[in-house]
Amino acid sequence: MPTNEPLTPPSSGRPSGRPSGQSSGQPSGRPSGRPGRRPASSRAAIEDAAGELFLEQSYARTTIEHITTRAGVSRASFFNYFDAKSDLLWGDVDALVDSVEQQLRAQPSNIPPMDAVRGALVSAAEHVGSDRIPLAVTQWELMGARDELLTSGLSRFSRLGSLVRVYLDSRAKSGEQLAVTAASFALVGAVAAAAGVWAAQGTARDPLAPLIDRAIAPVCDGFAPRFS
Amino acid sequence: MPTNEPLTPPSSGRPSGRPSGQSSGQPSGRPSGRPGRRPASSRAAIEDAAGELFLEQSYARTTIEHITTRAGVSRASFFNYFDAKSDLLWGDVDALVDSVEQQLRAQPSNIPPMDAVRGALVSAAEHVGSDRIPLAVTQWELMGARDELLTSGLSRFSRLGSLVRVYLDSRAKSGEQLAVTAASFALVGAVAAAAGVWAAQGTARDPLAPLIDRAIAPVCDGFAPRFS
DNA sequence: CGATAAAACTAGACCGAGTACAACAATAGG
DNA sequence: CCTATTGTTGTACTCGGTCTAGTTTTATCG
Numbered sequence: 001m002p003t004n005e006p007l008t009p010p011s012s013g014r015p016s017g018r019p020s021g022q023s024s025g026q027p028s029g030r031p032s033g034r035p036g037r038r039p040a041s042s043r044a045a046i047e048d049a050a051g052e053l054f055l056e057q058s059y060a061r062t063t064i065e066h067i068t069t070r071a072g073v074s075r076a077s078f079f080n081y082f083d084a085k086s087d088l089l090w091g092d093v094d095a096l097v098d099s100v101e102q103q104l105r106a107q108p109s110n111i112p113p114m115d116a117v118r119g120a121l122v123s124a125a126e127h128v129g130s131d132r133i134p135l136a137v138t139q140w141e142l143m144g145a146r147d148e149l150l151t152s153g154l155s156r157f158s159r160l161g162s163l164v165r166v167y168l169d170s171r172a173k174s175g176e177q178l179a180v181t182a183a184s185f186a187l188v189g190a191v192a193a194a195a196g197v198w199a200a201q202g203t204a205r206d207p208l209a210p211l212i213d214r215a216i217a218p219v220c221d222g223f224a225p226r227f228s
Numbered sequence: 229m230p231t232n233e234p235l236t237p238p239s240s241g242r243p244s245g246r247p248s249g250q251s252s253g254q255p256s257g258r259p260s261g262r263p264g265r266r267p268a269s270s271r272a273a274i275e276d277a278a279g280e281l282f283l284e285q286s287y288a289r290t291t292i293e294h295i296t297t298r299a300g301v302s303r304a305s306f307f308n309y310f311d312a313k314s315d316l317l318w319g320d321v322d323a324l325v326d327s328v329e330q331q332l333r334a335q336p337s338n339i340p341p342m343d344a345v346r347g348a349l350v351s352a353a354e355h356v357g358s359d360r361i362p363l364a365v366t367q368w369e370l371m372g373a374r375d376e377l378l379t380s381g382l383s384r385f386s387r388l389g390s391l392v393r394v395y396l397d398s399r400a401k402s403g404e405q406l407a408v409t410a411a412s413f414a415l416v417g418a419v420a421a422a423a424g425v426w427a428a429q430g431t432a433r434d435p436l437a438p439l440i441d442r443a444i445a446p447v448c449d450g451f452a453p454r455f456s
Numbered sequence: 457c458g459a460t461a462a463a464a465c466t467a468g469a470c471c472g473a474g475t476a477c478a479a480c481a482a483t484a485g486g
Numbered sequence: 487c488c489t490a491t492t493g494t495t496g497t498a499c500t501c502g503g504t505c506t507a508g509t510t511t512t513a514t515c516g
Contacts, residue, residue: 034483035483035489037494042494076494077494077495085474151379161417182421183446185420186418186446189410189412189415193412197405197406214406215409217450219451222446222450225446263511264464265465267464268464291502303467304467305465311503
């Protein structure tokens with residue numbers, strides 16, 4: 001007996017090909033230049049289904065099978081679009097970290113390093129509109145057990161830490177490894193704290209950027225003397 | 229067909245009861261007061277086997293089955309002693325966090341809050357002798373992909389953050405929620421950074437406590453003005 | 457001593473996330 | 487039509503973790 005597929009026994013098999021459910025209009029838009037089958041609207045369908053289910057029954061109690069079933073997609077398809085279940089929650093945060101990376105590169109090199117980092121973080125935060133909020137934030141209020149959320153999210157923030165560390169390292173004199181690393185991860189801690197407070201404010205929250213700024217300012221002040 | 233048990237088909241079954249292998253002497257020491265079967269040396273056997281296997285083939289490639297097989301213990305027994313595989317790596321860190329909690333309670337209440345936290349963290353770090361080093365640290369050098377390690381460890385540090393936050397919260401005037409949270413998690417970031425640098429030093433590393441102190445000092449300096 | 461209760465341990469089924477791979481379907485271009 | 491390419495699916499598998507029922511060892515009480 002196969003291991004998975006607790007639901008949807010072989011009978012009543014879904015018609016292969018794209019299902020008739022949901023909001024997927026005929027995906028045959030433009031020839032798109034390159035060969036191969038064109039993607040159905042699977043990605044959006046998955047995201048929508050996940051958003052609904054997370055609100056209905058929380059992240060922890062929603063399985064990937066639930067999501068794909070509601071989206072009218074195969075379980076295998078899920079992993080074509082996402083590497084892990086937690087990507088549904090934190091994918092937006094990943095994108096935000098990417099934007100921090102860009103902002104860091106865009107910083108002028110004649111200002112003190114900590115000011116540059118501060119500017120980059122705040123700039124990135126300014127692009128977080130209240131329109132597109134990471135799913136993780138909406139879950140924050142809902143979840144009784146935040147540990148799973150927290151754990152799945154921390155690794156994303158650690159990427160931010162590595163990013164900042166590389167930047168600071170490039171602008172510090174050697175022999176400052178400890179200070180560079182400490183500053184980077186202290187900043188990330190402060191950012192995460194601000195994000196947590198922001199998420200906890202529920203709907204109609206304040207803009208994120210000033211919060212971030214207030215949270216990281218003391219860290220910047222503390223470490224600034226350690227850098228040129 | 230059963231799902232698991234890829235190895236050890238029903239043939240060649242290990243003799244039930246305590247195996248003759250390893251270092252487990254007859255555990256019948258003292259009557260120990262209370263009823264019930266006395267524990268075999270399973271816990272130590274598991275830890276030893278895990279330590280060996282992690283060094284031989286890394287954490288990621290070692291399954292719980294491997295560990296329990298070498299330890300001569302059933303898989304079920306593993307979960308009698310540990311909640312998760314990652315506890316083998318981070319259990320010592322958990323204990324360390326506990327000791328921070330104690331140190332926080334032992335701090336005099338007439339010194340500034342940030343000084344108290346700093347003292348507690350450094351005191352706890354002083355008890356980390358080079359004798360008993362968390363397995364995670366020894367793995368740090370070995371692992372090609374540190375992400376799994378990192379992820380499994382971050383949640384432990386987040387507990388430290390919550391601890392500090394509660395303490396700071398009890399000593400701050402209300403309305404300082406953001407500052408309290410930011411300070412807590414910035415501290416944790418700095419501590420984690422110091423621990424990482426320490427771990428990366430390989431064998432014969434410097435004492436941890438001064439490293440921690442140097443890492444968190446700027447954070448304390450930065451946030452100190454925000455608290456009474 | 458025997459009965460009982462508690463504790464350590466085991467066996468085995470089960471679940472869900474994640475991986476791997478071989479198909480199959482749709483589409484562009486020759 | 488043929489072929490290469492890309493999206494999608496079915497299916498088997500691994501592993502961490504949970505759960506439950508049952509077995510063995512032990513101390514205590516009658």
